Amino acid sequence: MGLAMVNQKLAILGEFLVKWGGTMLVSFVLMSTYYSCVHIIAENMYDNPTQIYWLTLIARVIILEIIVNLACFVYYARYNSVTYWHRKSCVADLRVYAEDNEAQPEVEYASAQPRVDRHLSWEPANEAGSKFCFTCNKEAPQRSHHCPLCKMCVLRKDHHCFITGACVGLGNQRYFMVFLFWCAIGLVIAMPHLFFYMNTEIAYWYPFGWCYYIGPVAVLRWILGYTPFSQACFSTLFSFAGASLITACGFFGMQVYYTTQGYTMYEYNNLTVRATFQGDGENMGERLRLVFGKNWALNFLVPLPWNLPVLTPAISDSLFRVRSKVL
Template sequence: PRFRMRQGKGYRFTRSSAFPDRPKGRLEKAGEFFVTWGGVGYCLFIVVSVTYFARFIACPGVFGDEYCVDLNLLATFLVTEIMANLGAFLYFRSENRVEHWQRHSVVASLCRTIPGDEETGGSSEMDEEGEEREKNRGKFCVSCNRYAPIRSHHCPLCNVCVLRKDHHCYITGACVGLGNQRYFIIFLFWATIGCAVGARYIASYMDQEITPWYPFGWVYFIAPVSVGRWLLGYCSLWVVWTTMVFSFACTSALGAFAFFVTQVFYTLHGYTMFEYHSLSIREAYEGDGKSVGERLRLVFGPYWLIHFIFPAFWLKQKLTPEIADNLFRVRSKLL
């Protein structure tokens, strides 16, 4: 329960101390833990199982140990890239908060004078009337008990208002926002390559050890089919496990590739996935950045190609005055 509390010229919702939050039960806590970390556990399972099977079982069994030396180096590189970007994605999720970007020195200096203030005679120094006008620019988040920009969205799972929110990813266990989107995109890039390489070697192993894939043997490579055959006594449990790892690798590669393509598409258009498919936002706001270069620097920072080799966390995103105005204003044009 909440009540209204008068503060200056505006109203602020706050939670009454007479009605404290209900303590969470064990089942609810377990559910939150599973939602947050279950997807991360799935990622770790895919990385470990596909890497181990391809490197230590499939490749030596089909091509021999000498051929697999290069694969070992490639697997080490791919696993390092995947885990480094996943770790950076989770670590920098705190930079998705609206407060982080409001405290950011570049954003703060750009937002002291917003183009819309020229019409109302506002100045860079906020007076009481200016504060009231700034409150009216945004929306009030009841959960966070604060004002937030229109282009921020509250995530009930992360329990924060995320600036430029794309979506909440259950696989990686956090929201994709302005602070960590670059690590998410690069994670998808290397996950696609890693799962595709692993699936290729596992497919060669099944083609030789289980059944030739052509013309119809590939049907037995599908995990649900192999489970049915195992229940009927037509194959061993080892075959089921092999096809499951192969199916996980294929579906993960396809899923990561699809998300990577869509993320690049939305980034090049200056929107997030949520905003691109929201007609009201697309009508009210132009895409962030005047050029492809500005949009890439907004997400990746300068020298954006470096991130595909190493997560260069020290290279911060570049916000132009137009982009900062676009992020923190309520409307960029009259409707």
């Protein structure tokens, strides 16, 4: 096998690990935590079979929610593309709804035009500051950002998440937030069980037992032959679960804050963008419907991919300052 072939295979492996390595690690931690709490710790922690039954049922529901929303996040990452939203704005069925018979402000679903009959004559309010993406070879809205890993311009990009393997954008942000929500709930339930097991079965029996709560310390002692492999595994799992809980809660809190402000994380921390664009939506309802669609709260129970993001004319004008010349 030639050196060029080896480099090519290493490049493919490296790209795969960069894209999916974090996802595989988090999936392994979550499934290990589920198995440990339900099949190992619960029998030592509870005497009543009913308590074990309910713990198992709740754990399965949480794991199902996490898996489904992660799958939706990865699948709908393709809908972050600027080209997709340009096409959507041209061919979408532009509907206007009103709660009463009285005139209401126009609200469209995934549309950049105020009305169909004004499609050809509609122009953005301001094309200043537009940019040309040399990688995609097309003009792109100012609020889009090219991702070299996703290989496309992402509209309303929040960030590229190495844990989930895709960009967080307009098409899949809802699933990312719900994924974080259920991860946080599951880890909040799991951590007391892991702590109970660590405190009673491992760390309690040793001097300086607090060291066994730290995964790297337990692994080092296992390498040196002082700690059994099972104890090193539980200590490592406890450390990973604690770090994952802090990360999930932190990211979910930030996502909620930025969403309620009408920005993404990237835009909120970019002073140029914040100075140029106001936050999306005039009120909290518009900002939540922009990310989750109608009946936004139901997304935390069941994914609603058919409920497209709701764009008001003002939000559409902000997102689509420049239309792509190459569809």
